Amino acid sequence: MRDFVDRLPEITDRSIPNRGRFLMVTGAVLLAVSIFLPLWQIHLEAPQYPEGGLDMYIYSHKLDAGNDGQDLKEINNLNHYIGMAPIEEEDFAEMTFIPFLLGGFVLLALRGAFFGTVKSVVDTLVLFVYFGAFSMWRFYYQLYTYAHNLDPKAAMDIEPFTPILIGWKQIANFTQYSFPREGSALLLGATLCFVGALWMGVRSETGTDETEASEPDPATA
Template sequence: MIKTLSIPSVIALCLAAILLITSIFFPWWGMRFYAPQYPEGLDIIVYPYKMAGDIDIVNGLNHYIGMKGFGEENFPELQFLPYIIGILALLTLITAFLRRKSLLYGLIGLFVVGGAFGIYDIHHWLRNYGTDLDPTAPIDVDPFVPPVIGENTLANFVTESYFTYGSFLLGAAFLCTLFPLWRDRKR
């Protein structure tokens, strides 16, 4: 006998698909740089399809420690990430309409793997940028790896890394996919 999902579970999955698509239009992650000369902070804001904020100023400052410049062209993920999220939303809707619990398990697995890979990818780029410094740079600093979430201090700069609105929408979408496991646990 095929285990089917209840109507409330189907609604939760449809909501998850809507949240996934909506997340594309909001920033997912960011960094804010504070220093005495920048008390208001400088921002790098990462959307799933572009980067925004004070990138030119941050790149100008990072040049002094020999760090490569940030730019959308350096992050190929930004070219295809919205499509991956769109496909995940489509798979979520397919799971909702077919109402099969077995498909739900696969969908949750995709969410977990995708989330883990996303965090790994951010860490990879932070490590790459913080450890591949030009040895001929005007200011000599030891290689460093800023945290994915949290605070880091380098010279007179304090950097805060954080997830933001788009990531919260992704988290809410994930919770919506878990809801059927609870709701239909005895079905």
């Protein structure tokens, strides 16, 4: 362990191979595209909606809903019936800055590809993992808050509950489904790209490009 700690400065200064730089650029592209795709979907099914239920889509910068946005109005009508506050885009302050944060991570990933060192990849990966963990916690906290602060004077009296984050859950006569969408898949793909680039850099013993290492030394030729 002590030997590993002593070697950390040398490891972080290693160069990542060209394939690692390519992975960093690929991760940057995936992050940029994810801004325009839905990150999550919440789907509600009930007997009174036999034609497919209600859908809400969560983007990094907006809320959208099925049936040209009418599903969100219907969801809020149902929420009012059980005493839950209406879901409004204005209440999600993070939607005003998350796209800019993702843009910042795009620049960090391109910086990592440009400098091509293990430390530049670590900077990008650690900050992005922290951002992802915080975002998931924030999402869960909002679900918890919405369903625990119920109006006691509502038409229907139900116990406070927590909507499911991933999977399905029965709530009264509704079945709620919650699952990640294309945008989240791209974020996961970007994370895997960064991890792959880091792994290549750490495994590089010489800290040089693979193509350079394979060339014969003119002095010994």
